[in-house]
Amino acid sequence: MLISVIVIYTLPSSLDPTTVVNLASSASFSEFTISGTGILKWVFNPLFLPDSTTNEPASKGFVMFKIKVKTNLPFGTEIKNKASIFFDYNPAVIPNYATNSIVNGIEQLTVGSMQITVFPNPATEQLTISSNNQIMNTIVITDVLGREIYSQQSNLKSEIINLKSFSSGIYFVKVQLQNGSVEVKRFVKE
Numbered sequence: 001m002l003i004s005v006i007v008i009y010t011l012p013s014s015l016d017p018t019t020v021v022n023l024a025s026s027a028s029f030s031e032f033t034i035s036g037t038g039i040l041k042w043v044f045n046p047l048f049l050p051d052s053t054t055n056e057p058a059s060k061g062f063v064m065f066k067i068k069v070k071t072n073l074p075f076g077t078e079i080k081n082k083a084s085i086f087f088d089y090n091p092a093v094i095p096n097y098a099t100n101s102i103v104n105g106i107e108q109l110t111v112g113s114m115q116i117t118v119f120p121n122p123a124t125e126q127l128t129i130s131s132n133n134q135i136m137n138t139i140v141i142t143d144v145l146g147r148e149i150y151s152q153q154s155n156l157k158s159e160i161i162n163l164k165s166f167s168s169g170i171y172f173v174k175v176q177l178q179n180g181s182v183e184v185k186r187f188v189k190e
Contacts (some may be wrong), residue, residue, distance in 0.1 A: 002044040006086040011038030019068040026061035045102040122188035130158040134177035
């Protein structure tokens with residue numbers, strides 16, 4: 001059982017640290033700080049997680065935040081994201097790098113060799129969620145306050161979600177893939 005987890009994320013220079021807003025996490029954190037020119041730190045202490053050999057799905061966690069990019073970034077700008085995770089008092093674990101690209105108002109997120117695409121963005125009546133490499137197990141949509149608006153089991157690489165009952169606003173799609181990894185995308189409902 002884990003007792004302490006610390007997540008440290010150093011913001012790329014293209015992001016504005018004054019705009020960080022925590023949105024959700026898999027457990028309550030005991031401390032959150034922003035230091036220097038954009039070093040975010042979440043402390044989960046205590047945090048009781050089983051090890052991955054005992055209960056692999058329950059051994060995973062996440063933090064989700066939103067942040068604004070600095071103004072006047074040209075299309076094609078790549079924002080490389082990297083975090084360090086410290087479990088108890090062990091050396092840091094570095095998860096897959098994520099790269100966001102500024103592409104004509106549409107955000108494209110790539111993590112490792114997997115890719116989730118959410119389109120159109122902004123959306124009006126329906127939203128397509130597509131995975132290039134993995135079958136999607138679950139799809140959960142939350143609003144900016146972290147309230148679950150929609151949840152669905154899946155066994156496909158692509159799903160179309162009816163948005164007619166959704167209010168206008170910003171939403172987050174959390175997709176758990178067949179290999180157990182979780183990806184989160186943001187979309188706007190007009």
